[in-house]
Amino acid sequence: MDKQKLIASLNEIVGPDNVLSSEMDLMLYSYDASLDKAKPDVVVLPDSTEEVSKIMALAYKEKIPILGRGSGTNLTGGTVPIKGGIVVHFSRMNRILEIDYANRTATVQPGVITLDLQTEVLKKGFVYQPDPASQKVSTIGGNVSENSGGPHCLKYGVTSNHVQGLEVVLNDGTVINTGGKARDNAGYDITALVVGSEGTVGLVTKAILKLERAPESVKTLLAIFDAIEDGANTVSAIVAEGIIPATLEMMDNTVMRAVEETIKVGYPLDAACVLIIELDGMPEGMDDNASKIVEICRQNHVRDVRLAKDEAERNVLWAGRKGAFGSVGQVRPSYLCCDGTVPRTKLPEVLNQVIEIGKKYNLPIGNVFHAGDGNLHPLIMFDERDEDERSRVLKASTEILKACADAGGTISGEHGVGMEKLKETAFIFNECDLEFERQIKRAFDPDDIINPGKMIPANS
Amino acid sequence: MVDDTEKFKNLSETLGEAHVKTEPKITAQYTVDNVVPRAVVFPKNTDQISEVVKFANRENLAIVTRGSGTKMAMGNPPRKLDLVVCTSRMNHMLDVDTSNLTMTVEAGVKFRDIQARLATQEDRCYLPLGDLEAEGDEIICSDRSHSGCFVPIDPPYADKATIGGIIATNSTGPRRLLYNLPRDCIIGIRVVAPNGDVLGSGGKTVKNVSGYDVSKLMVGSMGTLGILCETTLRMLPLPEKMETLLVSFANFSDASAFAGRIFETSLLPAAVEIMNGEAFGHLSLDDKPDFGSNGYVAAIALEAFEPAVDRMRIEMLNMAKEAGAGANAVFEEEDHRSFWLAMSNLSATLDKKFSGFIKAKLNYPLSMWKNIIASGESIFSEANLDYIVQAHAGNGICFTGLLVDNNDTSATDKAVEAMNQLLAYCQEVDGNLVIQSAPADVKSNLRIWGKIGFDFVVMKRLKDQLDPKGIMSPGRFVEGL
Ligand SMILES: Cc1cc2nc3c(=O)[nH]c(=O)nc-3n(C[C@H](O)[C@H](O)[C@H](O)COP(=O)(O)OP(=O)(O)OC[C@H]3O[C@@H](n4cnc5c(N)ncnc54)[C@H](O)[C@@H]3O)c2cc1C
Numbered sequence: 006m007d008k009q010k011l012i013a014s015l016n017e018i019v020g021p022d023n024v025l026s027s028e029m030d031l032m033l034y035s036y037d038a039s040l041d042k043a044k045p046d047v048v049v050l051p052d053s054t055e056e057v058s059k060i061m062a063l064a065y066k067e068k069i070p071i072l073g074r075g076s077g078t079n080l081t082g083g084t085v086p087i088k089g090g091i092v093v094h095f096s097r098m099n100r101i102l103e104i105d106y107a108n109r110t111a112t113v114q115p116g117v118i119t120l121d122l123q124t125e126v127l128k129k130g131f132v133y134q135p136d137p138a139s140q141k142v143s144t145i146g147g148n149v150s151e152n153s154g155g156p157h158c159l160k161y162g163v164t165s166n167h168v169q170g171l172e173v174v175l176n177d178g179t180v181i182n183t184g185g186k187a188r189d190n191a192g193y194d195i196t197a198l199v200v201g202s203e204g205t206v207g208l209v210t211k212a213i214l215k216l217e218r219a220p221e222s223v224k225t226l227l228a229i230f231d232a233i234e235d236g237a238n239t240v241s242a243i244v245a246e247g248i249i250p251a252t253l254e255m256m257d258n259t260v261m262r263a264v265e266e267t268i269k270v271g272y273p274l275d276a277a278c279v280l281i282i283e284l285d286g287m288p289e290g291m292d293d294n295a296s297k298i299v300e301i302c303r304q305n306h307v308r309d310v311r312l313a314k315d316e317a318e319r320n321v322l323w324a325g326r327k328g329a330f331g332s333v334g335q336v337r338p339s340y341l342c343c344d345g346t347v348p349r350t351k352l353p354e355v356l357n358q359v360i361e362i363g364k365k366y367n368l369p370i371g372n373v374f375h376a377g378d379g380n381l382h383p384l385i386m387f388d389e390r391d392e393d394e395r396s397r398v399l400k401a402s403t404e405i406l407k408a409c410a411d412a413g414g415t416i417s418g419e420h421g422v423g424m425e426k427l428k429e430t431a432f433i434f435n436e437c438d439l440e441f442e443r444q445i446k447r448a449f450d451p452d453d454i455i456n457p458g459k460m461i462p463a464n465s
Numbered sequence: 466m467v468d469d470t471e472k473f474k475n476l477s478e479t480l481g482e483a484h485v486k487t488e489p490k491i492t493a494q495y496t497v498d499n500v501v502p503r504a505v506v507f508p509k510n511t512d513q514i515s516e517v518v519k520f521a522n523r524e525n526l527a528i529v530t531r532g533s534g535t536k537m538a539m540g541n542p543p544r545k546l547d548l549v550v551c552t553s554r555m556n557h558m559l560d561v562d563t564s565n566l567t568m569t570v571e572a573g574v575k576f577r578d579i580q581a582r583l584a585t586q587e588d589r590c591y592l593p594l595g596d597l598e599a600e601g602d603e604i605i606c607s608d609r610s611h612s613g614c615f616v617p618i619d620p621p622y623a624d625k626a627t628i629g630g631i632i633a634t635n636s637t638g639p640r641r642l643l644y645n646l647p648r649d650c651i652i653g654i655r656v657v658a659p660n661g662d663v664l665g666s667g668g669k670t671v672k673n674v675s676g677y678d679v680s681k682l683m684v685g686s687m688g689t690l691g692i693l694c695e696t697t698l699r700m701l702p703l704p705e706k707m708e709t710l711l712v713s714f715a716n717f718s719d720a721s722a723f724a725g726r727i728f729e730t731s732l733l734p735a736a737v738e739i740m741n742g743e744a745f746g747h748l749s750l751d752d753k754p755d756f757g758s759n760g761y762v763a764a765i766a767l768e769a770f771e772p773a774v775d776r777m778r779i780e781m782l783n784m785a786k787e788a789g790a791g792a793n794a795v796f797e798e799e800d801h802r803s804f805w806l807a808m809s810n811l812s813a814t815l816d817k818k819f820s821g822f823i824k825a826k827l828n829y830p831l832s833m834w835k836n837i838i839a840s841g842e843s844i845f846s847e848a849n850l851d852y853i854v855q856a857h858a859g860n861g862i863c864f865t866g867l868l869v870d871n872n873d874t875s876a877t878d879k880a881v882e883a884m885n886q887l888l889a890y891c892q893e894v895d896g897n898l899v900i901q902s903a904p905a906d907v908k909s910n911l912r913i914w915g916k917i918g919f920d921f922v923v924m925k926r927l928k929d930q931l932d933p934k935g936i937m938s939p940g941r942f943v944e945g946l
Pocket residue numbers: 037038072073074075076077078079080082083084095115136137138139142143144145146147148149150151152153154155156203204205207208209210330331419420456
């Protein structure tokens with residue numbers, strides 16, 4: 006379809022104010038938080054499921070590539086329109102449609118900012134658990150599509166464990182509902198398939214999310230170590246002891262320094278790493294568990310363990326953790342975050358390998374990650390304009406993911422494959438695995454128009 | 466009748482003659498809703514399953530997979546049935562990684578053997594070890610890990626079901642309140658696809674977003690998308706203390722008020738099970754308190770740190786009193802475990818007692834539970850039927866069973882009519898009713914899977930794409946998929 010005609014048709018669906026096609030606009034929608042770039046032909050901002058359905062039907066009829074976009078904070082090129090076409094930006098569909106405390110659900114449009122929902126329900130003493138560090142900006146649609154995790158996912162599970170139902174616009178514009186307020190719906194668990202599908206099976210226009218009562222009490226500890234290895238050993242020792250804290254996060258010296266430059270948390274800058282350990286739930290038994298954790302830290306040569314005295318101190322500790330990615334920009338202009346994940350017991354070993362890989366390629370690597378889940382996030386810092394550096398970064402990242410896969414882990418714990426890690430899928434999947442995934446994709450999108458070129462490598 | 470020996474010769478060569486059975490005497494024991502398979506096969510590993518499925522593809526044979534056979538009464542009668550594939554020889558625990566809190570097992574491993582293997586040195590186990598009789602020369606948990614962990618699923622038939630069957634049917638129980646569902650604890654699988662390919666998804670990491678979540682797609686798919694061969698599950702450390710509170714109430718209204726009070730607090734019970742006196746009466750349990758048979762019983766599972774259990778007991782017994790409770794009883798540790806095992810075997814017990822037993826699972830938005838149960842009670846008592854009600858309060862799930870004799874045609878007719886009425890009511894409140902078991906001859910009058918949502922279009926597309934020949938459990942799943 007000719008571009009002017011396409012724009013005219015879209016104008017008819019959403020009104021000309023909600024169709025963007027200037028060079029400047031297209032440029033703004035050509036990138037996300039990954040390193041890839043490609044411009045769409047047009048951007049459209051729908052306001053309802055009905056409009057999304059019409060847009061999809063148009064794309065289907067004309068075989069135009071189409072993808073959904075929340076806040077564009079994904080780290081793997083999920084919103085980069087490599088084949089051009091239509092970008093559907095969900096910023097206007099940002100309403101919390103219903104909070105149903107009696108049924109413990111919230112029904113929201115995909116453009117709702119994660120933290121906005123969380124702040125709202127907390128007023129009534131409820132939580133929506135998944136808390137990606139990007140929660141201030143990221144959208145529920147993005148969280149659902151990437152199956153995002155976050156610090157509290159150690160105990161509570163990732164987004165997938167908290168989505169009860171979805172409204173999805175299929176390739177031909179058909180609107181379906183999966184799951185619902187009632188749990189255990191008969192049939193295949195389509196909700197589970199859409200969550201984490203990286204926007205490749207349809208456009209999500211509504212989500213029914215599970216709410217839980219906020220824990221009665223919370224205890225937050227900061228454990229300071231003089232060697233990374235001691236911190237890593239502590240993490241696996243805590244889990245091996247059978248303790249599953251709500252969070253178990255690690256931050257190394259490089260990242261702490263960057264954070265202190267911007268946020269001033271009071272992290273010990275001469276330490277090798279810190280762990281942020283949080284326990285929550287009923288207060289009974291919590292002190293015992295905290296003592297056990299302190300004891301494990303001691304056995305692993307901890308320098309000091311501090312307990313957050315109050316909510317304010319706790320918030321400061323978390324502000325540092327949640328602002329860490331942003332702060333890293335202080336060190337070098339760009340970073341690449343590897344999302345490799347390993348069985349928790351392999352953490353010490355793989356962290357060492359990461360450090361070695363950094364040395365080998367002469368690149369600064371900071372570590373700030375969901376240690377309790379075995380979910381590493383080595384941040385390789387560099388300057389994107391330096392071609393040589395950039396190519397070393399890509400090599401280092403591939404090597405890190407290989408190390409994770411070889412340790413019995415995987416190439417992505419929460420950021421997805423996107424277009425960034427297509428090649429690396431070979432580390433964990435064989436041709437049969439991939440073919441099964443292609444079949445699933447074909448069931449939803451036989452023409453390959455929905456976020457094409459993502460997640461599954463093309464048939465070789 | 467055709468003699469199939471020749472036809473299955475090929476398979477015998479692959480699996481060994483002893484593991485391919487075509488004798489009518491044997492096949493008759495493996496019927497699915499009275500349909501007799503032409504052969505029953507017992508592969509010993511994933512590669513053999515792959516061979517079987519490839520063979521079925523070539524010969525166009527329809528396959529139904531079977532674990533211990535506890536839930537074969539689920540689903541529609543098969544449209545076609547040639548091969549029953551039994552997973553009983555696939556009973557190896559491949560990896561028990563207690564420091565990582567994950568384990569990988571073959572599909573035919575029994576749930577109880579998993580739990581037994583994880584028991585502590587002192588034999589503290591999630592299931593009551595003493596109640597688990599060894600079957601034949603089978604040893605429960607040959608190779609103890611002494612980890613003091615458990616796999617946090619609470620399925621019916623906990624002492625018989627295989628892990629493959631539990632996952633394929635998405636079996637859950639009262640304690641899902643605290644521990645969630647099989648879908649939440651499965652992190653990896655190996656499956657033989659309908660074309661015979663062996664494929665894997667997920668692995669030993671607790672987080673994984675590399676590709677579609679095929680593991681979760683398989684949960685509850687009733688063997689229609691492939692044969693589950695191996696699975697990796699998360700484990701949890703055994704709770705420090707386990708205790709059951711049993712409280713009797715004169716009627717449902719008081720019992721539900723009690724449950725409602727619990728959910729207004731931030732206490733964390735593992736289960737709040739509300740059942741009628743009839744259900745409680747049929748529990749097969751030594752030393753059962755006598756609560757009479759007219760009222761309702763609340764069974765609360767407390768599984769937590771000792772001081773937390775103590776606090777919950779005290780506060781909940783107070784709440785119960787305020788809600789007008791009658792007698793109560795407290796079961797600790799092994800008695801607690803025996804109690805919940807008996808709960809998980811309630812339908813097995815009733816199945817034996819009532820030849821026409823019809824069991825259904827109802828799901829609905831949490832807040833509708835009182836209306837649902839009231840409506841069930843009134844439909845059943847109007848039809849003059851004996852029934853059990855067993856609600857997983859706080860989960861939006863309720864099981865109900867009609868205690869009928871299959872020879873009593875008038876009662877059976879009324880039972881069918883009552884289930885259909887209750888289904889209609891569930892639908893009205895955005896819920897559903899799925900038949901879990903019913904005599905084969907009654908099934909055709911029931912809507913086995915109840916109401917299916919708009920997402921059926923996608924289910925159909927997936928099934929057509931992944932199993933184009935329709936050889937995996939044809940006809941048994943929703944809308945005859
Ligand atoms: C500083 C920083 C910290 C981060 N921390 C975490 C973390 O702790 N945990 C974590 O998991 N991730 C983290 N991320 C990654 C990212 O924030 C998450 O992936 C997030 O869920 C993306 O949300 P978004 O709204 O920005 O989605 P986008 O980036 O806009 O989109 C993500 C994907 O979802 C698809 N999509 C979006 N909306 C829809 C829709 N309505 N229908 C269909 N498809 C849709 C897109 O096509 C794309 O494939 C972090 C990123 C940054 C920059």
